[in-house]
Amino acid sequence: MKALPIAILALSAAIPGVAQTSGPPSKADDAEYVKKAAFKIDSYVAGWYRTKKLPVPEVTDDATFLRRAFMVAIGRIPTAEEARFFLEIDEEGKRIQLVDYLLNTKGYSSHMxxxxxDLLRVTDSKAGFRGSFEPYRDWVRRAMEDNMRWDDFTHSLLAAEGNAWDPETASVGYYLRDQGMPLDNLANTTRVFLGSRMECAQCHDDPFGDTERHDFYELAAFTNGMSQGNRNLMRKIWDExxxxxxxxxxxxxxxEVLWDDVYGMSVxxxxxxxxxxxxxxQYRDGQPGELIGARTPFGKTVRMSDRDDANDGREKLADWxxxxxxxxxxxxxxxRMWARVMGRGVYEPIDEFVTARDTHLPALMTYLTQLMVDLDYDLKGFQKILLNTKTFQFVPNPEPSKVLTGDDFHGRQLARLSSEQIWDSLITLASGDPDKKPRRSMDNRVHVRGKPVLVGQTDMKKLSEQALALKTESEVRAFYNKLLADVKKGGNGGKGSSDMMMGAKIQRYGRNAQVRASELPSPAPRDHLLYLFGQSxxxxxxxSSAEPNVGQVLSLMNGFVQEQLVNNRDAHLYKSLEGASSDEEKIRRLYIAILNRPPSEDxxxxxLDEVKVSGRSAYPNIVSALVMSSEFLFLQ
Structure with a gap:
C-alpha cells in the first residue's frame, strides 16, 4: 500500500494528537523565510569548519533523524505507527513536513x-505556604500552549500584580513562589532572563565579576514594596x-481560606x-539603613528617585x-533555544551571558540574536528554523570535541535523555500516543477542610475579586461572616462533593497515571521514576540531573518497565505486532517501536535465535533488552 505524505497524515485520524496551537502570526509561518534562515545558519557553521580545516559532517539517516526530531521537538519517541509511517515514506520533503507536524501537536507545548x-521552579506547593500554585502552574502551561512571545512572557512575570486566581493575572505566582525572599527572586530573574549571575552580590561585591553589592540593591529597589493584597484588613479576624x-x-x-487562599495569593x-x-x-559607597533609589547596572540606564515611593518600579524593570x-x-x-535543539549552547554555561564577539562563533551568535528579535521572540518559530537546518541533521559522533572550545558541531554528541523524555517515551510504549489524553485542568473551587463548597454559587476567582476589592476592616468582617454563614448553610462539602463545576469536569491525575510528565505533580515524589532519573x-x-545511579537500574528492572511493558500483554507496543506474518516482521516492528529503527542483520x-530458544516468551525478553539498552536511554 502506498504511504501517505506526512502533511496529509497530520490532518487525518491516522496519527491522532494533532492540534493547531494558537498564537499570533509569525514570520516562521513562511516556508521560504524558514528555508533562507536555516540556510544562513548552516552557512555560518560551514564557514567555521573551513576556517578550522575540519570536514563538514554528513547528514544522518532517516531513522536517527526521526527519533532526534521527536525527542527534541515534543519530548518523546514516536509511536510505532508514527515511526512506520515516516520510515516507509519515500518523499524528498518529508523531514520538513515532519517538523511542521511535530510543532503543531500538543506534544510540543507539553515538552515546552x-x-x-524547570527554568522557573514551578511547583504544586511549597513548605510553609498553604496557598496553591495551581493557578500559576496553569498560567505557565497556557503560555506555552499559546506560544506566548518570550518578551511578553517575561514582562507578564516581572510586572505581575493582582489576583492569582484570575487567569489574566495568575503570573503573580512568579513572586509568590519566592514569597519572603525578594532578593533571591531578583537573583533568579537576572540569571534566567539576562544570563547574569548576581546572587553573590546580595552579601558582598562579586569577586568573580563586576557586580557590586550596591548595584544589586539598586536593582532590588525596582521590586521593593510588594504586599499581599489588603491582608492587614483581616489581621484582627485571623488573630481571633x-x-x-x-x-x-x-x-x-x-x-483560613480568606487569609491564605485569597489574600495570601495576591500581589x-x-x-x-x-x-x-x-x-x-560594609562598603564606602553607602551607609547601613541608607535609602537609595533604583538604578539599572548595565544596558540603557533607568533610574528612580530615592525621595518618594513610586508604584511602577516593576513595570520599569520589565521594560528594561x-x-x-x-x-x-x-x-x-x-x-537557550540553540542548546535545547542542538544539545549544547553556542556559549556555555547558558545562564552566563557572553557577548557575540567573545564567542568562538561571533557571526553565528550575532545572527541568532538578531533572528530572535526579527521573529518577535517567537520561540516555536525560532526552534522551527533550527530544526530545519542541516546542522541539526548532522550524524551522531561519540568522539570528544576536536577543538578547545568543546563545541565544533562535529556531529551531534551523545546525551542521556532527560527524566521527562524517558517517562514520556515509556508511557508512549505502554499506552500509545499520550497526547490523546485530556489535559490536567485547574480546580478553582472553594475548598474548606479539603472539600469543595458552594459549587455553582462561587469560585476562587469570584471570591478573590470580591474580597480584594474591600477597603475597610468592617467590610472584610462582614464579608467573612457572610461566607461563614453560606458555608454552614450549605454544609461542609455540600454540593461540592461532586467533581463537576458548573458542568465542567475537573481533570486530575495521580502520581501513577500514565500521562505526560507535564500533567503529573510537580515535582514528582522521591520514589517516582521521574525523580529517580533526575527530575529537578x-x-x-x-x-535537573542526567547522572546515572543504581536506583535507576533497579527502577527499570523491577518497576514500570516490567509491570507496564514487559509483562503487560495489553501494552500498546505489543499491538504493533498485530498482523505481522513472521518472526522477522515481529522483531522488526519491536525495534521500530522502541528504538525507532529496523534491526541490523546481526x-x-x-x-531469531532467542525466539527459537524461548518461543513466545522471547518477545517480552526482547522488549526488556531494548528498553534497558543505552540506545533507548540516550539521544544521538
Whole structure:
C-alpha cells in the first residue's frame, strides 16, 4: 500500500494528537523565510569548519533523524505507527513536513511546559505556604500552549500584580513562589532572563565579576514594596480564630481560606523604586539603613528617585529587561533555544551571558540574536528554523570535541535523555500516543477542610475579586461572616462533593497515571521514576540531573518497565505486532517501536535465535533488552 505524505497524515485520524496551537502570526509561518534562515545558519557553521580545516559532517539517516526530531521537538519517541509511517515514506520533503507536524501537536507545548517548569521552579506547593500554585502552574502551561512571545512572557512575570486566581493575572505566582525572599527572586530573574549571575552580590561585591553589592540593591529597589493584597484588613479576624479553642472550628477553616487562599495569593504594589541598604552593609559607597533609589547596572540606564515611593518600579524593570539591555536579553534566550535543539549552547554555561564577539562563533551568535528579535521572540518559530537546518541533521559522533572550545558541531554528541523524555517515551510504549489524553485542568473551587463548597454559587476567582476589592476592616468582617454563614448553610462539602463545576469536569491525575510528565505533580515524589532519573526538585533554576545511579537500574528492572511493558500483554507496543506474518516482521516492528529503527542483520539473527530458544516468551525478553539498552536511554 502506498504511504501517505506526512502533511496529509497530520490532518487525518491516522496519527491522532494533532492540534493547531494558537498564537499570533509569525514570520516562521513562511516556508521560504524558514528555508533562507536555516540556510544562513548552516552557512555560518560551514564557514567555521573551513576556517578550522575540519570536514563538514554528513547528514544522518532517516531513522536517527526521526527519533532526534521527536525527542527534541515534543519530548518523546514516536509511536510505532508514527515511526512506520515516516520510515516507509519515500518523499524528498518529508523531514520538513515532519517538523511542521511535530510543532503543531500538543506534544510540543507539553515538552515546552516541562522546560518552563524547570527554568522557573514551578511547583504544586511549597513548605510553609498553604496557598496553591495551581493557578500559576496553569498560567505557565497556557503560555506555552499559546506560544506566548518570550518578551511578553517575561514582562507578564516581572510586572505581575493582582489576583492569582484570575487567569489574566495568575503570573503573580512568579513572586509568590519566592514569597519572603525578594532578593533571591531578583537573583533568579537576572540569571534566567539576562544570563547574569548576581546572587553573590546580595552579601558582598562579586569577586568573580563586576557586580557590586550596591548595584544589586539598586536593582532590588525596582521590586521593593510588594504586599499581599489588603491582608492587614483581616489581621484582627485571623488573630481571633487562631486562638487554641477555635482552631478546630469551621470559623477557623473559613478564615483560613480568606487569609491564605485569597489574600495570601495576591500581589499588591508595583514596586516603590527605593530601598534601604541592609544593616550589615560594609562598603564606602553607602551607609547601613541608607535609602537609595533604583538604578539599572548595565544596558540603557533607568533610574528612580530615592525621595518618594513610586508604584511602577516593576513595570520599569520589565521594560528594561526586555528592551533596554542591548543584545543581552535576546542573546540569552536564543542561546537557550540553540542548546535545547542542538544539545549544547553556542556559549556555555547558558545562564552566563557572553557577548557575540567573545564567542568562538561571533557571526553565528550575532545572527541568532538578531533572528530572535526579527521573529518577535517567537520561540516555536525560532526552534522551527533550527530544526530545519542541516546542522541539526548532522550524524551522531561519540568522539570528544576536536577543538578547545568543546563545541565544533562535529556531529551531534551523545546525551542521556532527560527524566521527562524517558517517562514520556515509556508511557508512549505502554499506552500509545499520550497526547490523546485530556489535559490536567485547574480546580478553582472553594475548598474548606479539603472539600469543595458552594459549587455553582462561587469560585476562587469570584471570591478573590470580591474580597480584594474591600477597603475597610468592617467590610472584610462582614464579608467573612457572610461566607461563614453560606458555608454552614450549605454544609461542609455540600454540593461540592461532586467533581463537576458548573458542568465542567475537573481533570486530575495521580502520581501513577500514565500521562505526560507535564500533567503529573510537580515535582514528582522521591520514589517516582521521574525523580529517580533526575527530575529537578524545583528548588534551584534548572536543577535537573542526567547522572546515572543504581536506583535507576533497579527502577527499570523491577518497576514500570516490567509491570507496564514487559509483562503487560495489553501494552500498546505489543499491538504493533498485530498482523505481522513472521518472526522477522515481529522483531522488526519491536525495534521500530522502541528504538525507532529496523534491526541490523546481526541483531535480527540474535533475536531469531532467542525466539527459537524461548518461543513466545522471547518477545517480552526482547522488549526488556531494548528498553534497558543505552540506545533507548540516550539521544544521538
Amino acid at each position: 511546559t516541562n522546560w518552563a517548569f 480564630v487562631r486562638a487554641d479553642d477555635k482552631r478546630r472550628t469551621i470559623d477557623y477553616s473559613v478564615a 499588591k504594589g508595583g514596586g516603590s523604586g527605593r530601598i534601604k541598604l541592609p544593616s550589615d552593609y 529587561v526586555t528592551s533596554r539591555t542591548g543584545e543581552q536579553y535576546p542573546s540569552v534566550i536564543a542561546n 526538585d524545583r528548588e534551584v533554576v534548572e536543577g 541483531e535480527m539473527g540474535w533475536m
